[in-house]
Every structure is written in C-alpha cells, then in structure tokens.
Amino acid sequence: MKSTINRTLDIAWKELLHMRKDRVLLPFLVIGFLLELTFVAWATSQPIDNLNMAVVDLDQSEQSAALVAALDATDTLTLRHEVADEATAIEAMDQVNTVLTPHANTILTLVIPAGFGDTLTSGGQPDVRIILNGAESVSAREARRVAEQTILEQGMRVRFNMEPADYEDQLPQVTVKYNEDLERSWYTLPGEAALIFYMVTMALAALAISREREWGTYEQLRVMPFRSVEVILGKALSPMLVGYVLFLSVLALMTLVFGVPLRGSLPLLLIVAVLYLLAEMGKGVLLSMMARTQLQAVLLVFVLVMVDLIFSGYAVAVETLPQLVQTIANFIPIRHWLVILRGVMLKNAGLDVLWPHIVALIAIGAVIIIFTAWQYRRNAS
Amino acid sequence: MANDTMIDIQSVSRSFRQTLAVDSITLSIRRGELFGIVGPDGAGKSTLLRMMAAILNPTGGTIAIAGHDSVKDAEDIKSIMGYMPQGFGLYTDLSVQENLRFTADVYGVTGAQLEKRLPVLYEFTDLASFKDYQAGKLSGGMKKKLALACAIIHEPPLLLLDEPTTGVDPVARRGFWDLLSGLHAQGTTTVVSTPYMDEAERCNRVALLYNGRVLACDSPSAIKARVPGAVLALTSSDNRRLAPLLLGLSGVIDIQTYGNLLNIIVTDRDTVRSRILDLLDSEQIDDYTLEDAPMRMEEAFIYLVNHAEGALPEEVAS
Amino acid sequence: MNLRHMFALARKEFYHIVRDPGTFLLVTVGPVFLMIVFTYMLTSEVKNAPVGVIDHAHNDASAELIDRIEADPVTRIAAYYESVDATDLDFQRGDIVAAVEIPENYGQFSLLGDVPTVHMIVDGMEPTSAEQVLETVYTIADEHTRDLAGDALSGFGLDSSLLDLPINVETETLFNPDLRSIVDFYPGLMGMMLTLPALALALSLAKEAENGTLEQLVASPVDKRALLAGKMLPYLVFGMIDVVILFIMGQVAYSVPFRGSLLEYMLVALLFNMANLGLALLIAVFVRSQQVAIIVAFLVFFVPPFFLSGMFFPADAMPFIVQLEMVEFPSMHYVSLAKAIFLQGTSIRDLLFNFVILAILGIELFEIAAFIFRKKIIVTVPWRKWFNRDEKRQSLTQQPIAQSRG
Numbered sequence A: 001m002k003s004t005i006n007r008t009l010d011i012a013w014k015e016l017l018h019m020r021k022d023r024v025l026l027p028f029l030v031i032g033f034l035l036e037l038t039f040v041a042w043a044t045s046q047p048i049d050n051l052n053m054a055v056v057d058l059d060q061s062e063q064s065a066a067l068v069a070a071l072d073a074t075d076t077l078t079l080r081h082e083v084a085d086e087a088t089a090i091e092a093m094d095q096v097n098t099v100l101t102p103h104a105n106t107i108l109t110l111v112i113p114a115g116f117g118d119t120l121t122s123g124g125q126p127d128v129r130i131i132l133n134g135a136e137s138v139s140a141r142e143a144r145r146v147a148e149q150t151i152l153e154q155g156m157r158v159r160f161n162m163e164p165a166d167y168e169d170q171l172p173q174v175t176v177k178y179n180e181d182l183e184r185s186w187y188t189l190p191g192e193a194a195l196i197f198y199m200v201t202m203a204l205a206a207l208a209i210s211r212e213r214e215w216g217t218y219e220q221l222r223v224m225p226f227r228s229v230e231v232i233l234g235k236a237l238s239p240m241l242v243g244y245v246l247f248l249s250v251l252a253l254m255t256l257v258f259g260v261p262l263r264g265s266l267p268l269l270l271i272v273a274v275l276y277l278l279a280e281m282g283k284g285v286l287l288s289m290m291a292r293t294q295l296q297a298v299l300l301v302f303v304l305v306m307v308d309l310i311f312s313g314y315a316v317a318v319e320t321l322p323q324l325v326q327t328i329a330n331f332i333p334i335r336h337w338l339v340i341l342r343g344v345m346l347k348n349a350g351l352d353v354l355w356p357h358i359v360a361l362i363a364i365g366a367v368i369i370i371f372t373a374w375q376y377r378r379n380a381s
Numbered sequence B: 001m002a003n004d005t006m007i008d009i010q011s012v013s014r015s016f017r018q019t020l021a022v023d024s025i026t027l028s029i030r031r032g033e034l035f036g037i038v039g040p041d042g043a044g045k046s047t048l049l050r051m052m053a054a055i056l057n058p059t060g061g062t063i064a065i066a067g068h069d070s071v072k073d074a075e076d077i078k079s080i081m082g083y084m085p086q087g088f089g090l091y092t093d094l095s096v097q098e099n100l101r102f103t104a105d106v107y108g109v110t111g112a113q114l115e116k117r118l119p120v121l122y123e124f125t126d127l128a129s130f131k132d133y134q135a136g137k138l139s140g141g142m143k144k145k146l147a148l149a150c151a152i153i154h155e156p157p158l159l160l161l162d163e164p165t166t167g168v169d170p171v172a173r174r175g176f177w178d179l180l181s182g183l184h185a186q187g188t189t190t191v192v193s194t195p196y197m198d199e200a201e202r203c204n205r206v207a208l209l210y211n212g213r214v215l216a217c218d219s220p221s222a223i224k225a226r227v228p229g230a231v232l233a234l235t236s237s238d239n240r241r242l243a244p245l246l247l248g249l250s251g252v253i254d255i256q257t258y259g260n261l262l263n264i265i266v267t268d269r270d271t272v273r274s275r276i277l278d279l280l281d282s283e284q285i286d287d288y289t290l291e292d293a294p295m296r297m298e299e300a301f302i303y304l305v306n307h308a309e310g311a312l313p314e315e316v317a318s
Numbered sequence C: 001m002n003l004r005h006m007f008a009l010a011r012k013e014f015y016h017i018v019r020d021p022g023t024f025l026l027v028t029v030g031p032v033f034l035m036i037v038f039t040y041m042l043t044s045e046v047k048n049a050p051v052g053v054i055d056h057a058h059n060d061a062s063a064e065l066i067d068r069i070e071a072d073p074v075t076r077i078a079a080y081y082e083s084v085d086a087t088d089l090d091f092q093r094g095d096i097v098a099a100v101e102i103p104e105n106y107g108q109f110s111l112l113g114d115v116p117t118v119h120m121i122v123d124g125m126e127p128t129s130a131e132q133v134l135e136t137v138y139t140i141a142d143e144h145t146r147d148l149a150g151d152a153l154s155g156f157g158l159d160s161s162l163l164d165l166p167i168n169v170e171t172e173t174l175f176n177p178d179l180r181s182i183v184d185f186y187p188g189l190m191g192m193m194l195t196l197p198a199l200a201l202a203l204s205l206a207k208e209a210e211n212g213t214l215e216q217l218v219a220s221p222v223d224k225r226a227l228l229a230g231k232m233l234p235y236l237v238f239g240m241i242d243v244v245i246l247f248i249m250g251q252v253a254y255s256v257p258f259r260g261s262l263l264e265y266m267l268v269a270l271l272f273n274m275a276n277l278g279l280a281l282l283i284a285v286f287v288r289s290q291q292v293a294i295i296v297a298f299l300v301f302f303v304p305p306f307f308l309s310g311m312f313f314p315a316d317a318m319p320f321i322v323q324l325e326m327v328e329f330p331s332m333h334y335v336s337l338a339k340a341i342f343l344q345g346t347s348i349r350d351l352l353f354n355f356v357i358l359a360i361l362g363i364e365l366f367e368i369a370a371f372i373f374r375k376k377i378i379v380t381v382p383w384r385k386w387f388n389r390d391e392k393r394q395s396l397t398q399q400p401i402a403q404s405r406g
C-alpha cells in the first residue's frame, strides 16, 4: 500500500507530465511574465515629466519671462509653444499631435496678462491663468500641482526676495515613510507580481480537473484508489511548483533589477508564500470542480480575479475602500498576501506585526481545502 | 500509373520527433476497392490515413490520390474525398440536421441537390427520427453513423474512415459494416482502418500494419493461406497449467487464449496433434476436447507478427 | 474568399455561442460586468483615511486643527500618541496612514516671525492615496496656520493681506472640467472590454483543435480564410453590440461627454474589434490548447494595453522604446482615437496616423493569422496518450488483437 504522500506525488507527477508536453507552456509562462513585469516596471517607474506646456505671454516683461523660465526649469513641465493669444492656445489644445506620440499634446497653457510684471513689483497681487487639458486627467493634475507651487515660489522670490529655503520652516514639515520618493513602481510591482503569481497558478489549477472532465478521464481518476485530499493536493502541486518558481523569479527581478527594497525577512516571505499558494490552489481546484468545461473554469477564474482586484488592494489601498468592502476583503487570500508582501518588502514588518494576516491566510486556506475535499467526496455520491 | 489506381503510396514515412509512426510503406489501392488497414493501437493507422487525407505531410515518400499529390495538391484531394477521423469530429452542440447542413455547405452541396440528398442519407443511416437531437446526445453507434453521413454527403468517390467502429457495440458494428458494403456496391473506393481482425474479413484486401510497417497486403484468404499448418482448438479443465507446456512442444507455433478455449497454431496437423494428446495423457487430463478449427485473421496476424523480420514486438509477445 | 463557407462557419459559431451559457455570458454580460468593476476601482477616492496625532500643545489651536482633520471627508483621527516613535508599529500594521505632530508652541506667534508648524509623517507605500492624504492634511495645516497668523496679525494691529499669495492663479480645465478620471478613462476602457469576445474566440478555436472537430474541418475543402473569417464574424457582431451597450452605459450612468461623430467612433471601434479578434486568431493559430490560449490571451490582451496604452500612466512619460513597441498594439491607437473623439470632438482626419495603423492592424492581423494557419492536423497534442489509453480500455472489452500467449 502506498502512502498518502506517494499517491499525492503520483498525481502531481502526472500533472507535471501534462505540462511538460505542452512545450510552449512553461518557457512561455516564465519568460512571458517576466517580460510583462519588466514592461510594467519600466512604464510605471517613469515619473510623469516633460509634460507639454504652452505660454501666452501678453506681458513680455522681465518678470513674466522669469516665471516662464521657472516653470520650464521644472522636471514636470517643458515649454513647447509660445502662442500669441488665448484663443489660439485653446484651439491648439484641441489639436491632437499625431506622430508616434499621440498623447503628446499640450497639457497646460499658462496665460500671463499684460501688466503682470508691474503689478508684482509694485506690491500688488497679479493674476495668471492656467488652462488644463482635462483629457489627460492624471497628467493635468500633476501639471497643476507643480505649476501652482512654482508660481508661488516665483512670487515669493520676486515680491519678498525669499527663496523657498527662507520660508520653509513656516510651512508644515513633511516626512514620507517606507517609500520616500513616492515611487509608484514600489507599489505596483509587488501588486503586479502577486497578480501574475495568482492568475497563473489559479488558472492552471482551475483547468486541472475541468480538463480531465473534458477529456473524459475524470471518471477514471475518481475510481482510482486516491483519497480526496490526495487528489486535490496532487492536482495543486504542479501549478504550485510553477507558481513558486515564477514567484522567486519575479521577486529577484523586482529587487535586483527594479530596485524595490526588500527590507524585511526573506525567509518569512518565502514560507508565507507557500501558505498563500495553498489557499489559492485550493480555490483553483474548487473552481475546477464546479466547472464542467475548461471554458467555464476560465470564466469562473476570470470573475474571481476581477472581484479580487477590487477587494485586494492590488491597485487601490484597501484602507481607502468603504467599510463593508474592507470587511469582505478580509476573506480574500490575496488581500492578506499583498499586505504581507508589501509589509515585509517596504516596511520591514515582522511576525509581530503581520501575524494576524498570516493566521488569516492559514485559516482561509484550511477552510478552502477542507471544503474542496468535502465537495470532491460529495461529487462521488 | 494505371488508371484504375485510386491511391498510390510510394515508400511513405512519417516521424514524430523520436517516434517513427509510419515506416516507408508502399501500397496501391484500386478504384472501387474496400480496403482495410488493420493493426493494433499505435501501429500507425491513423497517421497513414491522415497522410492520405492530405492533412498531414509525410516526412518521406509520396502519396498520390487520383493522380493528385497529397502535399502539392492537398486541396484538390479534399473535395473528392470523405474523411471520418478517429475521434468524433462533429459538433456535439449542434443537432443532427445542423451538422449535416453545415457539412453540406462546406462541401458545396446546396439547394435542391441537398434537399434530395438529405432524405437519402436519413434513410441510409436510420437517423431520420433523430434529426433534431443534439449530436452529443446520440449513442456511440449513432454518432458514427452521423459522421459517416457527413462524410458521404457530397457522394465522394473516395472514403477514408479511421476506426469507424471503435467503441461501438457489436450489433451497431455489424450495421455499420452493412452500410459500408452498400457504399462499396455503389462503387465508392473505401479505406477503413480497424483494430478488429474479424472486420478485416469483410474487406477486398487488407494491409496488416504493425509498428509502422506493412506485414502483409493481400486478400484475407490469401493472407490466411500464408500461415503454414493448422489450428487446433483445445478445451480442458486446466488450460492455465497446460499453456506453457504446450508452447514447449515442437511444432507449436503459437497459442491464443479465449476463456477456457485454447487455439493452438501448429506446423503440421497430424504429428502435433498426437504430441498434444500425449501431453494431455501424461498430465493426466481426461476431460478435454480437441478439435480442428478454421484459421482466422487473428491467428494469421499473430503468426505474421512473430515471424516478421527484426525483434519480437514486445506488446504482443508479453 | 468563399462567402458560402464563411457564412456556414459563422452560423455554426453563432450556435456555439448562444448554446453555451458560459460563452454567451462572456460576450454579452461580461464586458458590462468588467466595466463596472473597473470604474469602481478607478473612481474610488480616498475616504476616512486613518490619521494619528501627536499633540504636544494641548491648546485651543491644536484642538481646532484636530477637529478640521477629523471633519475632512478624506481623513479621520484614528489614534493619539505620546511620541513619533510610538507610531511605528501602527504604521507597519497599516492602522494609520499618516501622523501629525503638533509642536508645543503651536498657535503662538511672535512678531519676530516665528511660525510654529506641524510635522506630518505619511506612509508612502501606496503613492496615489498617500499623495491624496498628504495634500489634504498639508492644505488643512497650511490654511490653519494662515488663519492663526491672520488672527495674530490683526491682534498686532497689522493688515492681514500681507499673507495673500503673491500671485493669484485662476484655473480652467478643458474637456473634463472636474478632472474626473473616469471621463478620460472610459473611452479607453470600452476598448479593453472588447478583450472578452476576443478571448472567447481564441478559446473557441483552441477548443476545436482539442476536440478533434478541427481535424474534420481541415480535411474538408473549406477555404481557410473563410474558415477563420467565419469563426470571427459572430464575435465581431457581439463585440459591436457590446460597444453600443457600453456607449449607452457611459452616457447614462457615468455622464461621459461625447463630442465627436458617432459614426466615426463606431468605425474606430469596428476596426479595433477586428484587430483584437485578428490577434486572438493569431494566438489560437499558434497555440493549440485552451490552457495556453488563455494564458497568452491574458498576457497579450490584458497587461500591455492596461499599463501601456496611456490609460493609467500617460504615454508621454514612457520611454520612447516602449512607445515604439506600443505602435504594434492596436489598443494604443484605439485609446488615442477614442479619447480624442469622445472628449475633444476630434475628427479621424486629424488623427490619420493612428487611424491608418489601426486599419492596417485590423486587416493585417487577420491576414497574418490566415497566412500562418495550415489546413493540417496539429502534430503534438499532449493528451493523445490519454485518449488512446481510454480507447484501449474500450477495445480490451471487445476482443483486441494484441492479446496472446495466455
């Protein structure tokens, strides 16, 4: 009589064979997703800068020229056009640049009215107008923030002869923790990594049983002398293996190439990753049992991924979601995993801080696997 | 090439990575023949048929179907042939009628021609009352009949059928072969592959395929005639013990077990018969029957396998 | 191209779609569902972010500041601490996302220009909401300091206009006055939703390969371009229905402005749909199993368009080589065209470059797929062994020939 472990490995081996025969699959998965991550990392780690700025300078004074120069000197804004009047400027914003960089249209137009310089030097409060291109809301917001700050600084410089350093201590002091430069990629990359990890493993697991059903080999599997847990773990093992390898490569890529810090304990991360995988696998296999065809399995995975995307903190911090959503989120494994992953990587959080999430992962995983095993057995009768 | 040749296969090979599925086969199939390709699973039957159907290119050699080269003129071949793949190649979520009409569209059978053809096919295959059934819900035999109906919808002069009776109950199998005989009578050149030796008997000629090679290609009776000697049928109370002993007798070529019946192929009927009787005597077995039995394709095939050149094929020998 | 073949295939495919609830939902309800999920994700604004307070002042001014932070919808006061160090654990746990340290002399101004200011600490882990919280708390603190300073100036008998900003900035926003992100993402998102019919198409072709129905098809005289076009056609129709539904949904539920020509937009959507489906065919022609098709489709359809089409992260900010790469993805051109037509009312004539590329992709991707597609069977089907095993089992019960020598 073979041991449970042996029989589990039997099934896992068979699954690995399926995968091996699908020659495209493994290299594709690994290379494809790493490439993907590279692309995303690259794209999202770019600061929003060099946004196109147009200027309508009706003043043509020393002061107006200085203001324009100050704005142009920022990383965010770059002076591209000097336009004669406001109407032309608005018309120009309507136009869309068509060559290669189709989004390269003007994001911000600065209108400096006549008399600006005189008013400013004589101690009055001159007006300027900025016109934003709302079709690019992300860029427009950034452009506005930078423009307002620069205009303020320039005003202080001309009117009070004060550099920012001179009045710095009169403004609120700011310290940013964990992600000191507010690098967007430090947040998106772990999220992306978790999503890839999650999608691949779950999709593979979800197909594991529905595939047998479609091939007609499911019945055969059921009549073989396997215990339900053995089947489930066996089915989950090879997707887990693939998932884990993928996870390790993605982790290496993130930290070594894209410079996301790993401030906490690596062993902790590696161990918890297994717990997380178990929970996701269970979910995948459960879906797989519910689906009659591979297509249905994919659909279920798809719906689940979408739902999880909202609840998990993948794109938006969970803390910012409505209370009800936050409560529901606690039942979703990836939500805890993301907290743990980001916590360990960025915040140097340890067991003392993360234990509730780890406990939650174990609890959710256990419930899912037990439920799946029960479901498998129930299917039999 | 003679005008009455439908399929001309010249030293055709096909390998899949390490596997040599078909190993330089040369065959010629005449117009109007009912030709059987017989062999166990993995012999290369499907591979050979797929190459004839021009949906798989040979890695060596050439195939000409009615004068068309299977690689260069693949599309010409496709319109003059009906092909039934080994698996169910039709759509399980379409009804019988929808499947037929879809196939008709693809083969360019339309309008009045189709309306005339459909009743004939329903009648021929007995599918009329299942017209609106989902194809997936038909029984195995029905599915094969539907697949056949689709394959002959355009009245092709050539029909290629890959294991049309595998997974079908014996009654339905017989019915299916009656349909094939009907088509044969109408002059359709038919190539059928099958793992069942008894079916081979219904063909004009058969090619015995084994490990990608043709062991013999002839009419069933001629093939059987190649086997020297005769067949003796033995029933006894203790076949299990007897079988190895019998194999040890000189003059015994092979033994096949059917329940409590042993078919013994022997080189020379009379001398070996007496040796067997001696053996039975010395083993003190007296409740037995030992009779002459007709030579069947099955025995012939196994004889040919065992006496083919090269190593003894394991699957059969074990 | 043989039109009869194409329509036969299209009719058959249509039956498949409507008879399989999964596929049917995928191409009809799926896009709407997905759109709701995404718009929800995108429009969620920071609310009630937990803020910690370290109040060294304990005076009226500090109490007033705390009240203002509590009152702002973006923030709420979650906890009080004695020192900055004491906040560490709660920061790590994520129990607070920002902390405000109020100095002992807060609210006490001297004529020498001493301005006691607060110190704020922000958890930068998630930059987008961190920025929002930062900006909110910063503005509250800054305004409060100004108010206090104004009061102080009046107390000293001075003119509080000294505190006015040196330059007054008026802001006007074109196309999307409130800078609502949904407005500029919606046209692009609509395109993303068309991924679903494309996914269904890729799966459908892979399924034919797996189930062996493709073997029957390739053995028939069907024209291969008609075969692919016929399979694609129903998905194209469903895709266009999706476009119409999503368009109406955008107008009604999200009040997304539409300033361009509806006809032109539909033309763009049609081309994009074709390009997407062409890509799906290409995937399906390359990879023959459903499993692989799914993964490839996720990769090709989801991730690049999302991150790279400039929807969330402006394309301007991307390295040139990435932008160059994106030229090959239909989604980039679709997003440019759709946004311009929706928000700016631009005509295709002004965006000829993108339109032409999209049109080329719409036709070319299909042609490439058709060019690569061979009417041959697939040589390596990984589970053939399992099929055979199954059949072997059946034939064992019916006197197989391979049994011998007892």
Ligand SMILES: Nc1ncnc2c1ncn2[C@@H]1O[C@H](COP(=O)(O)OP(=O)(O)O)[C@@H](O)[C@H]1O
Residues within 6 Å of the ligand: B016, B019, B020, B021, B039, B040, B041, B042, B043, B044, B045, B046, B047, B048, C378, C379, C380, C381, C384
């Ligand atoms: N598409 C394929 N890819 C790889 N190997 C194949 C393929 N088709 C057949 N084979 C191999 O070729 C050999 C002959 O197979 P096949 O022609 O299907 O035999 P049969 O139809 O007689 O059972 C087998 O060993 C099989 O594994």
Ligand SMILES: [Mg+2]
Residues within 6 Å of the ligand: B042, B045, B046, B047, B086, B162, B163
């Ligand atoms: Mg076969």
